[in-house]
Amino acid sequence: MPDLSGFKFTKTHEWVRPADGGEAFIGISDHAQGQLGDVIFLELPQVGARLEPGARLGAVESVKAASDLYAPAAGEVLEVNAAVNDAPELVNQDPYERGWLVKVRLDGELPDTLMDDAAYQAYADADQH
Amino acid sequence: MTDIEVPLGAIHRQLGARMTPFGGYIMPMQYRSIREEHEAVRRRAGLFDVSHMGEVMVRGSGALDYLQNLVSNDVSKLAEGRALYGVMCREDGGIVDDLLVYRDREEFMCVINAARHDADLAWMRQHLPPAGVELLDRSAETFLIALQGPRALEILEPLVSEGSPQEIRYYHHRPGTVAGVRLRLSRTGYTGEDGFELYGPSEAAETIWTALYERGQEYGLMPAGLGARDTLRLEAGLRLYGQDIDEGTDPITAGLGWVVKLAKGAFLGSTALRRISEAPTRAFVGIQLGPRQIARPHQAIFADSGEVGVVTSGSFGFSVGTAIAMGYVRREMAAPGTMLKVRLRQEPELWAEATVVPLPFYHRPGQ
Numbered sequence A: 001m002p003d004l005s006g007f008k009f010t011k012t013h014e015w016v017r018p019a020d021g022g023e024a025f026i027g028i029s030d031h032a033q034g035q036l037g038d039v040i041f042l043e044l045p046q047v048g049a050r051l052e053p054g055a056r057l058g059a060v061e062s063v064k065a066a067s068d069l070y071a072p073a074a075g076e077v078l079e080v081n082a083a084v085n086d087a088p089e090l091v092n093q094d095p096y097e098r099g100w101l102v103k104v105r106l107d108g109e110l111p112d113t114l115m116d117d118a119a120y121q122a123y124a125d126a127d128q129h
Numbered sequence B: 001m002t003d004i005e006v007p008l009g010a011i012h013r014q015l016g017a018r019m020t021p022f023g024g025y026i027m028p029m030q031y032r033s034i035r036e037e038h039e040a041v042r043r044r045a046g047l048f049d050v051s052h053m054g055e056v057m058v059r060g061s062g063a064l065d066y067l068q069n070l071v072s073n074d075v076s077k078l079a080e081g082r083a084l085y086g087v088m089c090r091e092d093g094g095i096v097d098d099l100l101v102y103r104d105r106e107e108f109m110c111v112i113n114a115a116r117h118d119a120d121l122a123w124m125r126q127h128l129p130p131a132g133v134e135l136l137d138r139s140a141e142t143f144l145i146a147l148q149g150p151r152a153l154e155i156l157e158p159l160v161s162e163g164s165p166q167e168i169r170y171y172h173h174r175p176g177t178v179a180g181v182r183l184r185l186s187r188t189g190y191t192g193e194d195g196f197e198l199y200g201p202s203e204a205a206e207t208i209w210t211a212l213y214e215r216g217q218e219y220g221l222m223p224a225g226l227g228a229r230d231t232l233r234l235e236a237g238l239r240l241y242g243q244d245i246d247e248g249t250d251p252i253t254a255g256l257g258w259v260v261k262l263a264k265g266a267f268l269g270s271t272a273l274r275r276i277s278e279a280p281t282r283a284f285v286g287i288q289l290g291p292r293q294i295a296r297p298h299q300a301i302f303a304d305s306g307e308v309g310v311v312t313s314g315s316f317g318f319s320v321g322t323a324i325a326m327g328y329v330r331r332e333m334a335a336p337g338t339m340l341k342v343r344l345r346q347e348p349e350l351w352a353e354a355t356v357v358p359l360p361f362y363h364r365p366g367q
Helices: A030-036 A082-086 A089-093 A117-127 B009-014 B034-043 B063-070 B114-126 B152-159 B202-219 B226-235 B270-278
Strands: A014-018 A023-028 A039-043 A056-062 A066-070 A075-080 A102-106 B018-022 B025-030 B046-049 B054-059 B083-089 B095-103 B107-112 B134-137 B142-148 B173-178 B181-186 B195-201 B282-288 B300-303 B306-317 B322-330 B339-345 B350-357
Touching: A023 A030, A030 A056, A039 A082, A039 A089, A082 A089, B009 B018, B009 B202, B025 B226, B034 B046, B034 B226, B046 B202, B054 B063, B054 B114, B063 B107, B083 B114, B095 B114, B107 B114, B114 B134, B142 B152, B142 B202, B152 B195, B152 B202, B181 B202, B195 B202, B226 B306, B226 B322, B282 B306, B306 B339, B322 B350
Parallel strands: none
Antiparallel strands: A014 A023, A023 A102, A039 A056, A056 A066, A075 A102, B018 B025, B046 B142, B054 B107, B054 B134, B083 B095, B095 B107, B142 B195, B173 B181, B181 B195, B282 B322, B282 B350, B300 B306, B300 B339, B306 B322, B339 B350
């Protein structure tokens, strides 16, 4: 398993990983990609779009279902991962690194409702049954 | 009801399968990637454990007459060593299940959907004559392993003790010995590819799976789960019970008129089916969408005049390279080339342009 100590998770299975300079990466969890099956394409916001916690950020369309994505935190989209548009399977193969979806500038602190890795794994395990 | 573990459950987990409840069983959904498994079946070979399917033996002096009444297709035309696809219908024409009927010298075998096992058995028992027909449910003791793909024959051939599986023609079957196990070899499948389905005793499932899996490695065989089975059957235009057909749909409207033999005489549902066939109001169609417009079951289909139908199956067709779907539309909207729209989402509204296309979406090379 990758080191997920820097990651925070939503109940809707997105992750956010703060980086330097008030920036952060957002993606979906390994649990989420496993449930979705092969990702066929992603609907992602434009650079400059405003994100609000819990608001719709886009969608993941997989072989099995379409699933909305929700923003884990407030901020502005700085970059959309072009690699996952070209090769959506990256979201399945490497959801925490190469399969990131958007890079944002955070408005401030992360919401304290987000879960750390341990809490999220327990939540995801319970979600499976 | 507790979901039942298939005999090969431990092997699937060792192979990294993501398991999922399906039809009362815990089944492999995917091993590594649905796309890779799908492409392996189209280009090389895939190995499926579909032991959840039900097998019911029908024997006795009245077996043929019984099945003629129960099944829409003409079972009297079914020769020993052949298999026949058909449906069982209620009096109103609604589909109880779709099934394969195999004929052996002295008996028949019906292969039914796992999710319909209990309903089918109840229906089959309800229509038993007072004497002369015996039903024997062998579902729990029978494995079904499907080897599908252009390399299936080469993989199977050296494992068969007597004769070549090449001699088994499409929709034919015979007893055989594979890796020392007596079983039924059937040239059938649910993928649109050439291939075989092997039926045998559950305790030998592991022997057969392992023999085929190991022999298949040099041909690029992959284990394939229900996810790939679904995208493969969709491209092949094959109906899935519970999605495309059910008790609320009839085989005429579902485009399965070719397995409804009204001329054979009265059978369960024949009166209703004759009436429907004289004036069908809807038709089952293939629908092609754009690569980024995946339609899903229950989504509404519209024409300029308003709502005209509903999607029953939809996904991405890996081998056709775009999103594809099947569903029911009003008869006058069913001609290939008809332009329609699928409502992908209601809030906010999202629409996809859709074109009616002939089924199947995918043809095997050379077919």
